[in-house]
Amino acid sequence: MTSPTRPDARAALAAAKIPGPDTGIVIRKTLCSICEYKCLVDAHVKDGRLIKVEGSRGSPINDGTLCSKGAASRQWVYNPDRLQTPLLRTGERGEGRFRPISWDEALDRIAERLAGFKAESGPESVVFFAGYPKVMRPFLKRLTHGFGSPNYCTESSTCFVGANMGGYLNYGYMLGQQGGAEIDTTRCILNWSTNHFYSQAPLGNRTFDALDRGTKLIDVGPMLSPPAERADIHLRLRPGTCGALALSMAHVIIEENLHDRAFVENWTHGFDDYREYASKFPPAVAEQITGVPKEKIVAAARLYATTKPAAIVTSACTTIHHTNGVQNHRAITALIGLTGNFDRPGGNHPVPTSYYRPSGLAHREHAFEQVKPWSEMAPRVGQDRFPVWSRIIPQAQAMALPEQILTGKPYPIRSVLAFGLNHRMWPAPEVTKQALLALDFFVDVELFMTETAKFADIVLPACSTLERNEFSISPSRHAIWTEQAVPPVGQSRPDIDIILDLAKRLVPEDELLAQGHAACLEWIFQPAGLSIAELAAHPGGMVLEGRPATPYEKYKKNGFPTPTKKMEFSSTILAELGFDALPVYREPLQSPVATPELAKEYPLVFTTGTRLPMFIHARTFRVPWLRKLHPEPTADINPVDAGARGITHMQWVEVSTPRGALRVRANVTEYVPPGVVNMIHGYPGADANELIDPDYLDPVSGHPGYKSLLCEVWPHPDQEGAAP
Amino acid sequence: MTQYAFSLDVSRCTGCRACVVACQDQNDLEGDDLAAFRHVTTIERGTFPDVRIAHVSLACQHCGDAPCIAVCPTRAIVRRGAEGAVLVDENLCIGCHSCALVCPFGAPQFSADGPMVKCDLCWVRLEEGLKPACVQVCATHALDCRPTESLGAKKAEAASLRILETLVRTLPPEPA
Ligand code: SF4
Numbered sequence: 001m002t003s004p005t006r007p008d009a010r011a012a013l014a015a016a017k018i019p020g021p022d023t024g025i026v027i028r029k030t031l032c033s034i035c036e037y038k039c040l041v042d043a044h045v046k047d048g049r050l051i052k053v054e055g056s057r058g059s060p061i062n063d064g065t066l067c068s069k070g071a072a073s074r075q076w077v078y079n080p081d082r083l084q085t086p087l088l089r090t091g092e093r094g095e096g097r098f099r100p101i102s103w104d105e106a107l108d109r110i111a112e113r114l115a116g117f118k119a120e121s122g123p124e125s126v127v128f129f130a131g132y133p134k135v136m137r138p139f140l141k142r143l144t145h146g147f148g149s150p151n152y153c154t155e156s157s158t159c160f161v162g163a164n165m166g167g168y169l170n171y172g173y174m175l176g177q178q179g180g181a182e183i184d185t186t187r188c189i190l191n192w193s194t195n196h197f198y199s200q201a202p203l204g205n206r207t208f209d210a211l212d213r214g215t216k217l218i219d220v221g222p223m224l225s226p227p228a229e230r231a232d233i234h235l236r237l238r239p240g241t242c243g244a245l246a247l248s249m250a251h252v253i254i255e256e257n258l259h260d261r262a263f264v265e266n267w268t269h270g271f272d273d274y275r276e277y278a279s280k281f282p283p284a285v286a287e288q289i290t291g292v293p294k295e296k297i298v299a300a301a302r303l304y305a306t307t308k309p310a311a312i313v314t315s316a317c318t319t320i321h322h323t324n325g326v327q328n329h330r331a332i333t334a335l336i337g338l339t340g341n342f343d344r345p346g347g348n349h350p351v352p353t354s355y356y357r358p359s360g361l362a363h364r365e366h367a368f369e370q371v372k373p374w375s376e377m378a379p380r381v382g383q384d385r386f387p388v389w390s391r392i393i394p395q396a397q398a399m400a401l402p403e404q405i406l407t408g409k410p411y412p413i414r415s416v417l418a419f420g421l422n423h424r425m426w427p428a429p430e431v432t433k434q435a436l437l438a439l440d441f442f443v444d445v446e447l448f449m450t451e452t453a454k455f456a457d458i459v460l461p462a463c464s465t466l467e468r469n470e471f472s473i474s475p476s477r478h479a480i481w482t483e484q485a486v487p488p489v490g491q492s493r494p495d496i497d498i499i500l501d502l503a504k505r506l507v508p509e510d511e512l513l514a515q516g517h518a519a520c521l522e523w524i525f526q527p528a529g530l531s532i533a534e535l536a537a538h539p540g541g542m543v544l545e546g547r548p549a550t551p552y553e554k555y556k557k558n559g560f561p562t563p564t565k566k567m568e569f570s571s572t573i574l575a576e577l578g579f580d581a582l583p584v585y586r587e588p589l590q591s592p593v594a595t596p597e598l599a600k601e602y603p604l605v606f607t608t609g610t611r612l613p614m615f616i617h618a619r620t621f622r623v624p625w626l627r628k629l630h631p632e633p634t635a636d637i638n639p640v641d642a643g644a645r646g647i648t649h650m651q652w653v654e655v656s657t658p659r660g661a662l663r664v665r666a667n668v669t670e671y672v673p674p675g676v677v678n679m680i681h682g683y684p685g686a687d688a689n690e691l692i693d694p695d696y697l698d699p700v701s702g703h704p705g706y707k708s709l710l711c712e713v714w715p716h717p718d719q720e721g722a723a724p
Numbered sequence: 725m726t727q728y729a730f731s732l733d734v735s736r737c738t739g740c741r742a743c744v745v746a747c748q749d750q751n752d753l754e755g756d757d758l759a760a761f762r763h764v765t766t767i768e769r770g771t772f773p774d775v776r777i778a779h780v781s782l783a784c785q786h787c788g789d790a791p792c793i794a795v796c797p798t799r800a801i802v803r804r805g806a807e808g809a810v811l812v813d814e815n816l817c818i819g820c821h822s823c824a825l826v827c828p829f830g831a832p833q834f835s836a837d838g839p840m841v842k843c844d845l846c847w848v849r850l851e852e853g854l855k856p857a858c859v860q861v862c863a864t865h866a867l868d869c870r871p872t873e874s875l876g877a878k879k880a881e882a883a884s885l886r887i888l889e890t891l892v893r894t895l896p897p898e899p900a
Binding site for chain 1: 739742746754771772777852862865
């Protein structure tokens, strides 16, 4: 540290990491993709090494700020677990013994094995999987189908795609991660079980700014999260009952004539059936189901329906992580049309699906990906089990993968080529592990030597965003082609380059992929006239001007893109495929109401997957600065439930479900309401997903019911032992 | 002398702890022995259903009447004129921990055998026209650092704007 009383100016500047010629510190404009929100980052680099990160000041996404995860980027990039070279297995499968091999040898071996499986068992016997990051997805999907396999699947098999299905079934449009909520211009936010402050921090700030402008806030969710803490009304429901709550609000709105009658008459299908079904949920009944006092349900329904415009902010996944998830989410998003807030300023608008962020920029992303029509390929993994998913989502459903590998039905899967696959994403991860070990050949591309990577035959080292060029575009059309901030660690390489090198070997006839990353992007965005060279000339990015803004009320032109051309309170697609056409409320498969006998033994509702600010799935547990902020596995339990069981704060407890048990510390807190136990997911040594059955899934989406099942908690006999 | 100080808008602090990590990144606090220069504490009050949860982010307050300066036997702790930062000269510090004893906020930290270290208000950054690392990173703009006299003025202005917005919203719309 410099001696402030005898300041040596240059040393002081260097110690404070001030960029400039005096210090030799340069700024490279890049972005953070740890959570995929893609905050713009000023990487402070000295002698080719990252010495510090800051958010880019003036960035329309994060204006100089970062969350704790992004702020820890240095320990993420230079993590001791980073893979240095391609690795070939030398020990038994899963033993974790490898030897380094060259990139050429690794890619040649992979190409040879995959071509062999294609010749012997058909291209469908090879599955391609994309976890994080998402930027390589269109490239991987194109490679998958070019290879001839229908089996492109992603971690979205458990994430926001389910919410998109809910919006799509109602409106024929996807509503995107936040439900297409116009947070910046709305006057009432109905924040439905999401906490952006911990998941997408800059978005949380926009919520605060909205509150400063006088916007009303209704929060729905069991947790006393930062938005709930600040809400005008907090509807603190039992996890998994949001469908009943939404139907009850609909009932109040219709009963009190607060709905948008013109919209409902002209633009909706099935309203009478919906109204009648919602009438089964008067507030007094909904109170019994949800635990929310009936007065609050009425007050929230009135506030949401009478404040114009109003927007529902939905989560990417909390509402769909129930065994009735998509139907619950349909009930929630039906309120948008009911109140006339659909595709109007300050309400909720459709958000086109795109992995380059929904900017509304004209593109050919889907043509780029789908080089072969489904009709020319075998059925996808999960196609029979999840027909609604398969109708709407152009991917295989990864939740069906372990079973298909293990049973060989309807056809054998011999190999998985994965980018960032974590078997702990699946409920009952030990089953997924068993399936991966049963494959003939498993390749994992990873940043770190993870538990799952150890199951692989070949492991390839990927680099992080800071070590490569990357394209991103924000909804405000700020586009960036990032600078490579630092050289890749070891021999690690960008995921997209790895895909392109595999493409040379597997689909040599694909001339576009052969032209490289930038050429592919320019092909995708050709209708908008995107030039990567132009972007590269603007480090830090530029706003793409002159492209037409997306109009509101798009349905007025050609109707809604649904079978009836209307918003469907009653879904034609669901009816056709043998599901409830209305957004019918069903209890979680395990709940105090659905399974009262089971609830005698397991009386508490177990929920997992809510975020802590320093973790995003399993991505940052190994980052020391972040791990130190939450060094041991915990389960949140309300003081009432803890007291009844003689549990004290931070005592070791056993959390058990019918499937299994974990040893964690009890975090006795009012963050959770009485009757609910909450754990973050994937914590090393105490993975909540081990407590969930492999078939605990929503039949519509295939998504696991992570957020509502049953458990019990008792003090653990082992109070002294180390953390698992 | 201008006296700079941190301020925290508790209504905007969500307990995300980005300030803690940004400080560690700024100051290379990577070892296990050194804690962070900034701490975030969460407090809960009440019982279901009437509960409040709040968070406070705290570092060295660079006090006007700093007890650590008064108690330091070697005068290693001094106030720097330009922005009023309370700083320790590691060449003079003898590691006696007297400052830790009297600091009401637990700001002074000690490595295994080294001198006292703590938040230095990012005084070099302030001189360069930048905010301290913890302030810049704060996604909800809960943390700030300004000259003391403008801190109060800024908070008053923000509060007034909030009141005005509410008033405007509740008035009937202007005739077209
Ligand atoms: S919110 Fe955090 S993790 Fe996500 S992109 Fe921004 S800094 Fe990175």
